[in-house]
Amino acid sequence: MMSAVILFFSFCGSVQAADASKATNEDVEQLQKPLYSPFIERYILDELRLLRQDQQRLRADVAEKVANAKLEASDRAIRYTADTTNNIFYIITAAASILVLLGWKSIRDINEYMETTTFKRIEEMTLEYEKRLNNLEMTIKERSNQIVDAQKVISDSNLIHSLWMRAGLEKSGQEKINIYNQILEINPKDVEALTYKADMLLDMNDDSWALSLVDQALEYDQDYALAYWQRACAKAKLDHKKDAIEDIKKAIELSSTLREELLGESYFESLKDDPDFLKLVSD
Missing domain, CATH: 1.25.40.10 (Tetratricopeptide repeat domain)
Structure with missing residues (x-):
C-alpha cells in the first residue's frame, strides 16, 4: 500500500515538472521573436556610433598632420633663407676685400653694387620659395580632400550596408x-x-x-x-x-x-x- 502511494506522488510530480518545463519553453519562444529585432537594431546603432567616433578621430589626425607638415616646411624654408643670406654676406665681404686690394677705391660704388645684387638675389630666392610653399600647401590640401572624400565614401558604404540589413529584416x-x-x-x-x-x-x-x-x-x-x-x-x-x-x-x-x-x-x-x-x- 505504501509503495502505491509513493508511486502515485512520484507520477504527479513528474507531470507537474513536465507542465512547468513546457510553459517555460512556450514563454521563451514568445520572448525570442520580439527581442530579436531590437538586438539587431542595437547592434547597428552601436556600429554607427563607433563609425562616427572613428571619423572624428581621423579628421583630428589629418588636421594635426597637415599643421605639422606646414610648420616643418616653413621652418626649412626660413633656415635655408637665413643660411643663404649669411653666405651672401660672407661672399660680399670677401669680394669687397678683393676689390679694395685690386684698387677699386670707391666704397660707395661697391656698396651700391653689392646692395643691388643682394636684394635681387634675395627677391628671386624669396619668390622661388614662396612658389614652393604654395605648391606644397596645394598638395597637402589636395591630399586632405582625398582623405576626407575617401572617408565619406566608406561612411556612406557602411550606412548603405546597414540600411540593406534593416530592409532584409x-x-x-x-x-x-x-x-x-x-x-x-x-x-x-x-x-x-x-x-x-x-x-x-x-x-x-x-x-x-x-x-x-x-x-x-x-x-x-x-x-x-x-x-x-x-x-x-x-x-x-x-x-x-x-x-x-x-x-x-x-x-x-x-x-x-x-x-x-x-x-x-x-x-x-x-x-x-x-x-x-x-x-x-x-x-
Whole structure:
C-alpha cells in the first residue's frame, strides 16, 4: 500500500515538472521573436556610433598632420633663407676685400653694387620659395580632400550596408520603401535600390511608378538583369505582353538562372498562353 502511494506522488510530480518545463519553453519562444529585432537594431546603432567616433578621430589626425607638415616646411624654408643670406654676406665681404686690394677705391660704388645684387638675389630666392610653399600647401590640401572624400565614401558604404540589413529584416512593404528611399538619398544612382523599390510598388499595385523606376535604373546600368525582369513584370501587369517578353529575353540573356523563375513568377500569369513565352520556358 505504501509503495502505491509513493508511486502515485512520484507520477504527479513528474507531470507537474513536465507542465512547468513546457510553459517555460512556450514563454521563451514568445520572448525570442520580439527581442530579436531590437538586438539587431542595437547592434547597428552601436556600429554607427563607433563609425562616427572613428571619423572624428581621423579628421583630428589629418588636421594635426597637415599643421605639422606646414610648420616643418616653413621652418626649412626660413633656415635655408637665413643660411643663404649669411653666405651672401660672407661672399660680399670677401669680394669687397678683393676689390679694395685690386684698387677699386670707391666704397660707395661697391656698396651700391653689392646692395643691388643682394636684394635681387634675395627677391628671386624669396619668390622661388614662396612658389614652393604654395605648391606644397596645394598638395597637402589636395591630399586632405582625398582623405576626407575617401572617408565619406566608406561612411556612406557602411550606412548603405546597414540600411540593406534593416530592409532584409522588415516585413512591411511601406517600411522597406522608406529604407530604399534613404539609400537613394545617399546614392541616387543605386540601381539595386531602384529595382527593389519598384518590386515593392508592383506588390502595392502602383505599376506606372514601378515602371518609371526600372526605366531609370536601366539608364544607369543597361546590364542589370533584375531591372529588365522587374520591367517585364510591370509591363505584363499593364498588358504590354510583347514588350514584357522582350524584357524577359534580355533578362535571361544577362542572367540564365532567371529562366528557372519563369513559371513561378505570379506577374507572368497573363503571358502563359503566349507562344513566345512558352518557347522561353521550353528552351
